[in-house]
Amino acid sequence: MGCNLRDLANPESINLRDLSDKRVAIDTFLVAYQFITSIRARGEGQDGGPLRDSKGRPISHLMGFLDRATVMIENGIDPIFIFDGTPHDLKLETLDERKERKKEAQKRWDEAVSDGDWVTAQKLGSQIVSYTREMVAETKEMFDYMGVSWIEAPMEAEGAASVHCRNGEVAAVASQDWDVLLYGSPIMIRNLISHGTKRFGRPVLAEKIVLNDLLEENGITQEQLVDLGIMIGTDFHPGIKGVGPKTGLKLIKKYGTLEEVCKEKGHEIPENLDEIRNIFHNHPIGTTTLPGKKMANEEKLREFLQEERGFSDARMKRALDRLKSAGRLRDSGQTSIFDF
Numbered sequence: 001m002g003c004n005l006r007d008l009a010n011p012e013s014i015n016l017r018d019l020s021d022k023r024v025a026i027d028t029f030l031v032a033y034q035f036i037t038s039i040r041a042r043g044e045g046q047d048g049g050p051l052r053d054s055k056g057r058p059i060s061h062l063m064g065f066l067d068r069a070t071v072m073i074e075n076g077i078d079p080i081f082i083f084d085g086t087p088h089d090l091k092l093e094t095l096d097e098r099k100e101r102k103k104e105a106q107k108r109w110d111e112a113v114s115d116g117d118w119v120t121a122q123k124l125g126s127q128i129v130s131y132t133r134e135m136v137a138e139t140k141e142m143f144d145y146m147g148v149s150w151i152e153a154p155m156e157a158e159g160a161a162s163v164h165c166r167n168g169e170v171a172a173v174a175s176q177d178w179d180v181l182l183y184g185s186p187i188m189i190r191n192l193i194s195h196g197t198k199r200f201g202r203p204v205l206a207e208k209i210v211l212n213d214l215l216e217e218n219g220i221t222q223e224q225l226v227d228l229g230i231m232i233g234t235d236f237h238p239g240i241k242g243v244g245p246k247t248g249l250k251l252i253k254k255y256g257t258l259e260e261v262c263k264e265k266g267h268e269i270p271e272n273l274d275e276i277r278n279i280f281h282n283h284p285i286g287t288t289t290l291p292g293k294k295m296a297n298e299e300k301l302r303e304f305l306q307e308e309r310g311f312s313d314a315r316m317k318r319a320l321d322r323l324k325s326a327g328r329l330r331d332s333g334q335t336s337i338f339d340f
Helices: 028-038 060-074 089-115 118-128 133-146 157-166 211-218 222-232 245-255 258-265 273-281 298-307 313-325
Strands: 012-014 023-027 078-083 149-152 172-174 187-190 206-210
Touching: 023 028, 023 157, 028 060, 028 078, 028 118, 028 133, 028 157, 060 078, 060 133, 060 313, 078 133, 078 157, 089 118, 089 273, 133 149, 133 298, 157 172, 206 211, 211 222, 222 245, 222 258, 222 273, 245 258, 298 313
Parallel strands: 023 078, 023 172, 078 149, 172 187
Antiparallel strands: 012 206, 187 206
16 A cells, blocks of 8 residues: 555545536546445455355455446546556565455455354454455446446556556546556646545545645755655565654655665664665556547446346446437447447
């Protein structure tokens, strides 16, 4: 999840219509985990895992993406979902730590299920779920039927999305990962996917963070923000112990660079510092051109979700009505200007 810059930001609450007629890049994997950790089997005798169809296949991710993507489209947003590519070697340690935590949670979950302790099983359910290759492939297939654009990044999805935003190809990057700002996205949108839902009884609103405003308000440069992020801790470096956003901000403003902070405070300069900086300043995006708008295919979408996976008619009608209201739905034999 990268570093947490909330203490340095002054987000502006927005409505989905504020993003109407704009293309927004979305960090797919983080969104997928939101769905599979929240849309789960709950109640007496339920194990807290993702919802499944009659064949035992997870469908939480499909339910979530179908609902939230069509809500965005209905509000005039053109989403493009970015999938993670191959992780950088410097991230492997972070990924290994996550795997170990998941193994431990899996062991405790297995014991709870074996003992019939459904309360504990449901609490642990969100810690053991995975967004598997099969689920990724299903998501992409569903997006194709929905007419929703997607690409696979060479490395980090939020990094590629941020570069595309810097290049003016999208208007904003939607993610919960504050590293989006380290990658230099001019506009970051938080809570886009959960906008309108309730958290602790209160409605969740999307928030816009403008990078230039954050830099000016805190009196730092983009280069210093990256150094600050490395001090706090990112996926590529654990950070300096005891340094949070406010302390890090004071240090970087006083000493200018991470090297000087380390020199003055007696810390070791992070190994591979220049390489980590380069990941944020010059993140690869490959040669893929962002695809344009397409139309949804109702017949294929119903076959994929309703006939094969048992989605209810009410759920399908709700999603299809949203696509239709946005002018993004066609019958199987109908062509559109978006198809050329």
